[in-house]
Amino acid sequence: MNLQEIYIQAKQVGLSWNCDERMTSDLSIKNLCEMYFDGDDWSMKNDFPKLEILRDFKGKSEVYGIFTDYVGMPNNLSKSAFFGNSDIRMIYNCYSVSQLVLRHQSKAKITVADNAILIINILDTVEVDIECIENARVEVFQYGGKIESSGDVRIHKSSFEK
Numbered sequence: 001m002n003l004q005e006i007y008i009q010a011k012q013v014g015l016s017w018n019c020d021e022r023m024t025s026d027l028s029i030k031n032l033c034e035m036y037f038d039g040d041d042w043s044m045k046n047d048f049p050k051l052e053i054l055r056d057f058k059g060k061s062e063v064y065g066i067f068t069d070y071v072g073m074p075n076n077l078s079k080s081a082f083f084g085n086s087d088i089r090m091i092y093n094c095y096s097v098s099q100l101v102l103r104h105q106s107k108a109k110i111t112v113a114d115n116a117i118l119i120i121n122i123l124d125t126v127e128v129d130i131e132c133i134e135n136a137r138v139e140v141f142q143y144g145g146k147i148e149s150s151g152d153v154r155i156h157k158s159s160f161e162k
Contacts, residue, residue: 001056003027006049013046029057033064037079040101044123044143045160051104054083076116082106092116092136102126102145112136112151122147 007023015023019035019042036043043049054061054068061068065077069084075091081101082088088106092098093113100120102108108128112118116136122128122145132138132151140147140155147155 001053003029003032006032006053009053010048013048014042016042029060030064033061033066036066036081037099040081040121044101044103044121051084082108092118102128110138112138 004027007027010023011020016039019039022031022035051068054066057066058068062070065080067080067082067086070082070086070088073089074080076093076096077098078096079099081103083103083106085104086106086108089109091111091113093116095114096116098116098118100118102120102122103126104124106126108126110118110128110130112130112132113134113136115134118136118138120128120138120140121143122140123143124145126145128145128147130138130140130147130149130153132149132153136152138149138153140153142155142157143159149155
């Protein structure tokens with residue numbers, strides 16, 4: 001699938017005026033990935049982009065924080081989203097302030113330490129184990145999935161109106 005087809009699909013599901021303007025002026029993978037984080041509520045509510053599209057861009061989107069079917073140990077990423085069957089182990093520490101999205105069947109073991117702050121959105125059937133130690137804090141917005149946690153982890157259960 002090419003970028004023009006993704007843009008058309010986004011418009012069909014109700015792309016916001018601001019995002020439409022950005023896409024018209026810069027139809028690039030970088031811009032699409034940045035808009036995912038800027039409009040993550042819209043993206044999550046509309047399940048956009050679909051997993052098949054994300055898999056088409058695997059290998060091209062990671063540099064912008066979008067990972068699909070990823071297995072590994074990335075640390076202190078300021079903005080990241082993991083899709084598909086990702087299996088990750090992550091550490092957030094020092095004074096990092098980060099945003100994380102976990103979707104589909106992803107599994108994650110996350111340690112947040114020192115004075116780090118992490119905001120996580122979890123959806124679908126994600127399984128996440130969060131260990132928060134020292135002066136760190138985690139805010140979780142749970143739209144699905146399972147959470148195991150210890151320490152200062154604040155869970156906010158929510159849903160999208162359909």
